[in-house]
Amino acid sequence: MSKRIYDHRPQWLTGVRHATQKSATHRTPPCRPSIAGAGMSWIIRPVTPIIRRVGWPVVDVVTERVFVVHQSWPVASLHHGLVDALVVAEREGRAVQLVTPATTHLTLPLWLALRGGPTPTWVVSSPDGTCRDGYSSAPLRWQDGAFEPYADTGPPPEASDERGTGGQLWILIEAVHERPTAVFGVGAEVVCRALTGQRPAGWGPAEPVSERWRTRDLTDFAIQRAPHPSVLVVVGERCAGLIEITPTEHAVAESTLLAIDDPGPTTMPPDRLRDLADTLAVQHPIGIFCAVVHRGQSGLSYPPGGIRLGRPRGLAAGPAARPDVSLTEALALPGAQPIGPPHRETVWYDLADGWDSVTAVADGLRADTPMLDAWRQGGRHGP
DSSP states (O other): OOOOOOOOOOOOOTTOOOOOOSOOTTOOOEEEEEEETTEEEEEEOSSSOOSBOOOOSSOOEEOSSEEEEEOOOSEEOOOHHHHHHHHHHHHTTOEEEEEEETTOEEEHHHHHHTOOSSSOOEEEEOTTSOEEETTTOOEEEEETTEEEESSOOOOOOBOOTTSOSOEEEEEEEEEEEOSTTOOTTHHHHHHHHHHHSSOOOEEESSSSOOEEOOHHHHHHHHHHHTTSOEEEEEEETTEEEEEEEEEOSSOEEEEEEEEEEESOGGGSOHHHHHHHHHHHHHHSOEEEEEEEEEETOOSSEEOTTOOOBOEEEEEEEOGGGOTTSOHHHHHTSTTEEEESOGGGOEEEEEOTTTHHHHHHHHHHHTOOOHHHHHHHHOGGGOO
16 A cells, blocks of 8 residues: 555544653754663764654654654554654655664554655664664665665565465455445455455554444445545454545545465465455455465564565456456456456456566556555565
């Protein structure tokens, strides 16, 4: 999911460590975070003046370019205070940079929410004072009022077949709703029921989620927020993810990304994924459905650099993903099989060559697939 606007009524997380109240108009920005008791302290190096150090419960440092938030919890989540910081930063044209020690894991919703954009968003500090990008592992330094990379380690390698049977299955669903009676969250529910045996447990604009799972309630929430987009956390048995609902002039785009924690995702027959896409196409106006296996990953929180580029197992393309390509042309591409109802002709593609197959399908459909492109890049720009 690309960079987006978060918005909801402000709610502050109780117990978040408050930033210092002392004025620091001309003090230097944090550059070497270190653990100090329950919170974090900054070893100061003279580089660039801070605009102000705020008394905001979440944001510790503000410059012209970024909000710096530092947390040392074992697991950092997309809590309400951090969501509010993302809202304000977006409105003011700033980025949010979360600084954590190397021992901190991010929940999947937070891991997804911080991705994207030209500025690093997860800064991992070491006891020796060095910092690295939590997604790409590129070294970072404080420069011109923000943490910036000064070397490029490149994307992580594609997962190999020798990493074992454990791992996760990540599902991306892009849908376009043209009817005013659309119900959101159906894609997430269909996937969760098929892969975990249960529908999602709950949803909300932040973690921990506050609402029991009802697609009607989720839909009403998004409708009330229109024309503003809604980004919602979804959690369930062995699964978590985000749903982004974006109204446009003539339709509503819904993007869902779910991770299913599975002890053996690589043993799932490709036919089962195709059947899942077929079921989804009957109930949901999918544009793109893509399933990617991440081997060797377990648990729905992620350490720095903890996710390698996965291997795609299958992709479905509905009419919205191929407006300039006929069904006959779509079925002529390698690995193609027809699925879905007659009124929503969808094509399933077996991806025998991994990301090379994804590229070939996208080129053949003349489709704009920024999410899949970002996904393949790895690092902090994609899962």
